[in-house]
Amino acid sequence: MNFTLKVWRQRDRRDQGRFLQYKAAAITPDMSFLEMLDSVNAGLARKGEDTIAFDHDCREGICGSCGMYINGRAHGPQRGVSTCQLYMRSFKDGSPIVIEPWRAKSFPVIKDLVVDRSAFDRIIQAGGYISVDTGGVPDGNTIPIPKSAAEKAFDAAACIGCGACVAACKNSSAMLFVAAKIAHLAALPQGQPERKERALKMIARMDAEGFGNCSNTYACEAECPKKIPVLNIARMNLEFIRAKLT
Amino acid sequence: MDARIPADSIQEKWDRHRFNLKLVNPANKRKYHVVVVGTGLAGASAAASLAELGYNVTSLCYHESPRRAHSIAAQGGINAPKNYKNDGDSIWRLFYDTVKGGDFRSREANVYRLAQVSNSIIDQCVAQGVPFAREYGGLLDNRSFGGAQVSRTFYARGQTGQQLLLGAYSALCRQIGRGTLKFYPRREMLDVVVIGGRARGIIARDLVDGAIEVYICDAVILATGGYANVFYLSTNARLSNATAIWRAHKRGAFFANPCFTQIHPTCIPRMSEHQSKLTLMSESLRNDGRIWVPKKSGDKRDPRDIQPEERDYYLERLYPSFGNLVPRDVASRRAKEMCDKGYGVGPTGYAVYLDFADVIQRNGKKWVSEKYGNLFDMYREITNENAYETPMRIYPAAHYTMGGLWVDYNLMSTIPGLYVLGEANFSDHGANRLGASALMQGLADGYFIVPATIGDYLAGSKFEKVDPTHPAVTEAKDNVEQTTMRLMSARGKRTVDEFHRDLGNLMWDLCGMSRSAAGLKKALGEIPRMREAFWKDVIIPGNGEGFNPELEKAGRVADFFELAELMARDALHREESCGGHFREEYQTEEGEAKRDDERFAYVAAWEFKGGAEPALQKEPLTFEYVKPAQRSYK
Numbered sequence: 001m002n003f004t005l006k007v008w009r010q011r012d013r014r015d016q017g018r019f020l021q022y023k024a025a026a027i028t029p030d031m032s033f034l035e036m037l038d039s040v041n042a043g044l045a046r047k048g049e050d051t052i053a054f055d056h057d058c059r060e061g062i063c064g065s066c067g068m069y070i071n072g073r074a075h076g077p078q079r080g081v082s083t084c085q086l087y088m089r090s091f092k093d094g095s096p097i098v099i100e101p102w103r104a105k106s107f108p109v110i111k112d113l114v115v116d117r118s119a120f121d122r123i124i125q126a127g128g129y130i131s132v133d134t135g136g137v138p139d140g141n142t143i144p145i146p147k148s149a150a151e152k153a154f155d156a157a158a159c160i161g162c163g164a165c166v167a168a169c170k171n172s173s174a175m176l177f178v179a180a181k182i183a184h185l186a187a188l189p190q191g192q193p194e195r196k197e198r199a200l201k202m203i204a205r206m207d208a209e210g211f212g213n214c215s216n217t218y219a220c221e222a223e224c225p226k227k228i229p230v231l232n233i234a235r236m237n238l239e240f241i242r243a244k245l246t
Numbered sequence: 247m248d249a250r251i252p253a254d255s256i257q258e259k260w261d262r263h264r265f266n267l268k269l270v271n272p273a274n275k276r277k278y279h280v281v282v283v284g285t286g287l288a289g290a291s292a293a294a295s296l297a298e299l300g301y302n303v304t305s306l307c308y309h310e311s312p313r314r315a316h317s318i319a320a321q322g323g324i325n326a327p328k329n330y331k332n333d334g335d336s337i338w339r340l341f342y343d344t345v346k347g348g349d350f351r352s353r354e355a356n357v358y359r360l361a362q363v364s365n366s367i368i369d370q371c372v373a374q375g376v377p378f379a380r381e382y383g384g385l386l387d388n389r390s391f392g393g394a395q396v397s398r399t400f401y402a403r404g405q406t407g408q409q410l411l412l413g414a415y416s417a418l419c420r421q422i423g424r425g426t427l428k429f430y431p432r433r434e435m436l437d438v439v440v441i442g443g444r445a446r447g448i449i450a451r452d453l454v455d456g457a458i459e460v461y462i463c464d465a466v467i468l469a470t471g472g473y474a475n476v477f478y479l480s481t482n483a484r485l486s487n488a489t490a491i492w493r494a495h496k497r498g499a500f501f502a503n504p505c506f507t508q509i510h511p512t513c514i515p516r517m518s519e520h521q522s523k524l525t526l527m528s529e530s531l532r533n534d535g536r537i538w539v540p541k542k543s544g545d546k547r548d549p550r551d552i553q554p555e556e557r558d559y560y561l562e563r564l565y566p567s568f569g570n571l572v573p574r575d576v577a578s579r580r581a582k583e584m585c586d587k588g589y590g591v592g593p594t595g596y597a598v599y600l601d602f603a604d605v606i607q608r609n610g611k612k613w614v615s616e617k618y619g620n621l622f623d624m625y626r627e628i629t630n631e632n633a634y635e636t637p638m639r640i641y642p643a644a645h646y647t648m649g650g651l652w653v654d655y656n657l658m659s660t661i662p663g664l665y666v667l668g669e670a671n672f673s674d675h676g677a678n679r680l681g682a683s684a685l686m687q688g689l690a691d692g693y694f695i696v697p698a699t700i701g702d703y704l705a706g707s708k709f710e711k712v713d714p715t716h717p718a719v720t721e722a723k724d725n726v727e728q729t730t731m732r733l734m735s736a737r738g739k740r741t742v743d744e745f746h747r748d749l750g751n752l753m754w755d756l757c758g759m760s761r762s763a764a765g766l767k768k769a770l771g772e773i774p775r776m777r778e779a780f781w782k783d784v785i786i787p788g789n790g791e792g793f794n795p796e797l798e799k800a801g802r803v804a805d806f807f808e809l810a811e812l813m814a815r816d817a818l819h820r821e822e823s824c825g826g827h828f829r830e831e832y833q834t835e836e837g838e839a840k841r842d843d844e845r846f847a848y849v850a851a852w853e854f855k856g857g858a859e860p861a862l863q864k865e866p867l868t869f870e871y872v873k874p875a876q877r878s879y880k
Contacts, residue, residue: 125423129416137373144384
């Protein structure tokens with residue numbers, strides 16, 4: 001297979017950036033999208049040219065490092081996968097492929113397809129945890145948790161923090177990410193003591209980081225590689241209102 | 247080698263030792279600065295716990311966020327002998343299983359302590375909100391895993407590593423938010439600063455702007471993971487590397503048992519030259535799948551057309567009592583053997599079938615899909631094949647490294663003040679790690695062991711102020727800058743990945759699942775030649791400044807070339823087979839590993855000697871509580 005790539009190149013934060021065209025030749029359908037980029041990069045490196053920078057690590061869809069806007073979709077055309085789990089058989093031979101970084105004010109571009117997602121970390125630092133020190137905790141089984149609550153918590157906790165929700169949203173809203181963490185901890189008895197404070201602090205931080213608001217287009221859910229449901233955003237709003245009113 | 251193991255009975259060692267350790271006055275903890283490198287399970291848990299205690303902590307990692315560390319990819323679970331299932335589990339049994347599973351090449355005292363603290367890990371994680379699997383009554387669920395005869399594995403679907411890491415990450419974030427801990431992302435440690443024989447800081451590169459930075463401190467903790475990527479293709483994340491531990495080794499930390507590597511039997515086979523990584527399929531598949539190859543070598547028929555009598559279910563044939571559930575090392579070696587003899591399947595001939603047809607017929611497709619649906623989906627994504635209709639193809643892949651920097655009972659390396667945790671050290675798994683034990687060790691080291699032991703060192707030492715202009719600091723900084731310059735100035739013709747792939751192929755063939763004196767000698771001849779070619783002919787675009795992933799990779803591959811040689815040397819010197827280390831010359835008549843306890847019941851700790859051959863130091867292993875025996879799975 002052969003492809004023509006249009007890739008966003010940007011030297012650093014200050015650079016204005018531009019699309020450049022590359023040929024991806026001798027690609028096989030069983031190559032992953034990142035392996036296709038590896039092969040383009042090998043060609044560039046051999047010529048001594050700067051390679052296309054992108055974040056990646058586990059290459060099995062769990063670390064959340066990779067993330068690209070591919071032909072106008074976060075993580076490309078398939079549902080429920082991250083970029084590293086996308087295979088070239090999903091593309092038509094000879095077709096053009098446009099590759100962009102996540103576009104959001106709160107995710108400044110560091111280089112090419114690499115963006116700074118540390119705003120997510122700062123939201124967690126603001127309160128996305130249960131305040132327990134190491135040691136001095138009760139035996140695990142002294143806190144019974146109904147199976148349904150544990151499952152609900154897990155469904156939200158499955159978020160990999162890739163940022164596709166922000167990139168897919170026309171408002172660059174981080175609500176699905178924030179809501180997933182709030183919902184995870186609110187579903188558990190351990191999360192109750194700080195429940196209100198947590199929601200207020202995380203949401204305040206989210207706003208301070210410059211993320212937009214939710215206008216219910218559900219693009220985040222559609223592009224989430226872990227299929228985290230938007231229902232969590234409703235839960236977050238409820239948590240927020242409850243915390244404000246009581 | 248003095249491991250400083252307390253003399254008390256094994257049950258009392260850790261308690262008594264903790265009592266004997268010096269304490270740092272709470273008001274003084276703030277005055278001690280500890281740098282923690284790596285934010286996986288071990289690093290994040292250590293950094294958070296030390297900051298909670300009041301130490302002045304700096305944490306850094308080469309990822310953009312602590313949550314990206316490779317611990318996140320662990321699937322199966324974490325062991326703890328809670329005996330919630332009333333099936334006869336105990337600390338003693340977990341201790342026994344781990345010593346035996348490690349093929350009697352681990353330290354009894356460390357393993358016992360690991361089993362002791364493992365219960366507290368579960369409690370800690372539950373308190374943090376880790377959503378472990380639950381029974382209908384609301385209590386924690388357990389499953390049996392990795393061939394254990396009791397159910398002691400706690401799990402969170404197939405993403406246990408992710409959930410545990412997010413727990414440790416949240417504890418870390420809490421400290422960052424409180425301002426008690428400073429975190430620096432996208433920093434790669436490239437050297438240790440040793441002053442007066444003690445670790446007093448590190449040199450790191452800011453991967454965004456290329457600046458070389460100095461971090462001065464009173465103690466350094468390395469929690470930087472394993473080195474399975476020396477094989478190029480492995481189940482490890484692409485960036486996982488040995489650079490931090492290797493550079494520490496070159497500054498005086500001994501490297502223990504480098505040849506002890508684990509090959510996992512159930513991975514999706516390598517398909518082509520351009521492949522960048524191998525994907526693990528959970529070991530649990532072996533509970534219901536049957537492994538076979540055609541009886542006729544080179545049989546290219548569709549597997550569904552091969553009749554049952556034309557198939558060789560070789561594990562069931564060779565091991566009637568354990569069958570498809572033999573330990574990882576045995577299953578891996580047998581798969582290789584069948585393929586080497588020409589019975590392998592698939593386009594490359596390096597794969598065996600893992601067939602679910604029988605269980606689907608017996609229990610129905612729905613039953614299988616409820617249990618393994620996500621794995622079947624993952625298999626389809628990668629191979630484009632439907633494993634409900636045709637058998638999966640699997641092959642072993644490099645997965646974990648039991649070897650690592652030598653540490654004493656306090657987890658301190660041979661450089662005073664340099665601690666090593668998790669997969670980066672060698673301490674608990676001997677020659678083979680059991681399933682669901684890696685997460686356990688990482689968190690035991692970070693939450694419970696190093697927070698207790700590091701105070702003893704800090705309280706018992708005097709620290710003179712170190713100025714950033716100290717000659718040792720400048721020397722380490724220059725060392726790093728010169729390495730970068732040397733790499734950049736080669737301007738050759740071949741990419742870093744090409745060299746890495748060549749090294750990986752060589753290591754896989756000669757120092758992988760089975761090893762021989764002839765092969766290892768060949769490797770020891772080849773590796774220095776390849777390394778020389780690398781330094782002459784590698785091409786790295788750009789300059790040493792700014793964001794440059796090719797430069798990052800080059801530094802790591804340069805270290806892999808050196809480590810590879812030590813692995814081969816260690817494998818050659820160990821004239822026995824044990825656990826994951828299989829020497830073709832040392833096997834029983836049935837082809838099983840044959841240990842030599844007379845000559846090799848020791849930890850091989852290697853001392854770096856510059857350009858000269860490394861020196862071997864031995865730490866004898868004594869087994870007072872678990873009597874060494876031949877492992878048998880017949």
